[in-house]
Amino acid sequence: MVITSLCRSELAEEGLTKAKKGNIIGRQTLALFYATDFADRLERVILPALEGGFIVLSDRYTYTIFARYAVRGISRSWLRKAYGFALIPHLALYLDVDLDSLVRRALKAEKLGFWECGMDLSLSSNLYESFLLYQKQMLREFKKIVKEYNLVSVSSLGSVPEVQDRLRKKVRALLDVKDTEMDARESQEPIVEGASD
Amino acid sequence: MAGLHETHSYPGMLIVVEGIDGSGKSTQLDLIRSWLIQEGYDVFFTEWNSSKLVKETTKLGKKRQILTPTTFCLIHCTDFSDRLQRTIIPPLQAGQIVLADRYVYTAFGRDAVRGVDRQWLRDLYHFAVRPDIAFYFSVPLEIAIQRIFRGRAALKYYEAGLDLGLSRDPADSFRKFQTRIVEEYERLVDEYGLVAVHGDHPIEKQQRxxxxxxxxxxxRKKMKSNEDRKHEGQILWGGYPLTPEHRVTGAPDRP
Structure with a gap:
């Protein structure tokens, strides 16, 4: 199994992290920088792992970028074309949460940072208000994306084991399908005479 | 986003030069720059692959030789986007002249040779501003190669197109790589109406x-030189026309 997540590529992690710090980078440029990061991970981590028969777990995918930058006024169709080289995942899980629960979780985890609050959008000078306004837009955008790409929505309400249980069911279902496919393929393979002693 | 097929609406002017290495485009652009400054225009200059924000990443990728055709393309597009927003569009908005040494056509040529889908490239760069004039310097390959080898000790990995696996010998690979780029450029001349210039003609003749x-x-665009602006009584501050409300209170008048 291989795990990958945004801004973790050998090529772009450092440059992207640095560029984000000063808040001087344009939105479109940032969306492209993330595309570079994504492409590097796709071609040098995800694809080789898939070819080797591994399961790849990706913490966020192109959908996050689509939502973040659509909210920031970047053309939706351009974003989709720019990321047109991405692979369609076998399973894309969307952890559904309402704004109220999201706020409480973010407060508990002390996650009201500049980007999480969408402060670059100048929605409000107040951190908390900005967080609410920004996340509301993000949830709305994600809802559209869930429909557009048939993401599998899983409620993230409840305890960690409860949510985990829901997720495992979805993953298990996919693995079963894959196993059946594999069995079918193996049974169809011709037996080569003399191939084994 | 007006795109590359629509004329932009900025008051400024964007002039770009394109061509393979050694085609003489940079020499000609330098001469244009000095001439326009002499004529009293404020001129802004930008060159391919020079965004301060992105450069380090490109360098890292090249040094470790980890760039694939896709990431090579995307990192250059990131670089271009940063320069477009930061150094190209603002002067155009202010009615100034911007000179660009290489533009999106460089990506269309090089990346297509590396096997990147042509339509995807055009979609990706859709946000680019269409230049007012784009010169394409065509030159016989042998002349370009002679010029390159005269001024340089060794060819770099990506510059020679060694990542394409055309040849193990850098010089041979470079030749094959450039030949393919020229073929791509030839298509672009028609597609985007690039103005072809004979890069092998005498420098003065080309420049004229x-x-x-x-x-x-x-x-045609009725661009104003600084002299024209002075005559019209516009206040100049650092070369930009500034209306009183834009000026810092108490700032002294420019002599």
């Missing part, structure tokens, strides 16, 4: 022709 074309555009 280029200046004539640039001047026609300047006149």
């Amino acid at each position: 022709r280029i200046r004539k074309i640039v001047m026609e555009h300047i006149n």
Whole structure:
């Protein structure tokens, strides 16, 4: 199994992290920088792992970028074309949460940072208000994306084991399908005479 | 986003030069720059792959030789986007002249040779501003190669197109790589209406022709030199026309 997540590529992690710090980078440029990061991970981590028969777990995918930058006024169709080289995942899980629960979780985890609050959008000078306004837009955008790409929505309400249980069911279902496919393929393979002693 | 097929609506003017290495484009652009400054225009200059924000990442990728055709393309597009927003569009908005040494056509040529889908490239760069004039310097390959080898000790990995696996010998690979790029450029001349210039003609002859074309555009667009602006009584501050409300309170008048 291989795990990958945004801004973790050998090529772009450092440059992207640095560029984000000063808040001087344009939105479109940032969306492209993330595309570079994504492409590097796709071609040098995800694809080789898939070819080797591994399961790849990706913490966020192109959908996050689509939502973040659509909210920031970047053309939706351009974003989709720019990321047109991405692979369609076998399973894309969307952890559904309402704004109220999201706020409480973010407060508990002390996650009201500049980007999480969408402060670059100048929605409000107040951190908390900005967080609410920004996340509301993000949830709305994600809802559209869930429909557009048939993401599998899983409620993230409840305890960690409860949510985990829901997720495992979805993953298990996919693995079963894959196993059946594999069995079918193996049974169809011709037996080569003399191939084994 | 007006795109590359629509004329931009900024008051400024964007002039770009394209061509393979050794085609003489940078020499000609330098001459244009000095001439326009002499004529009293404020000129802004930008070159391919020079965004301060992105450069380090490109360098890292090249040094470790980890760039694939896709990431090579995307990192250059990131670089271009940063320069477009930061150094190209603002002067155009202010009615100034911007000179660009290489533009999106470089990506269309190089990346297509590396096997990147042509339509995807055009979609990706859709946000680019269409230049007012784009010169393409065509030159026989042998002349370009002679010029390159005269001024350089060794060819770099990606510059020679060694990542394409055309040849193990850098010089041979470079030749094959450039030949393919020229083929791509030839298509772009028609597709985007690039103005072809013979890069092997005497420097002065090329320059005369280029200046004539640039001047026609300047006149047609009624671009104003600093002298024109002074006559019209516009206040100049650092070369930019500033209305009183834009000026810092108490700032002294420019002599």
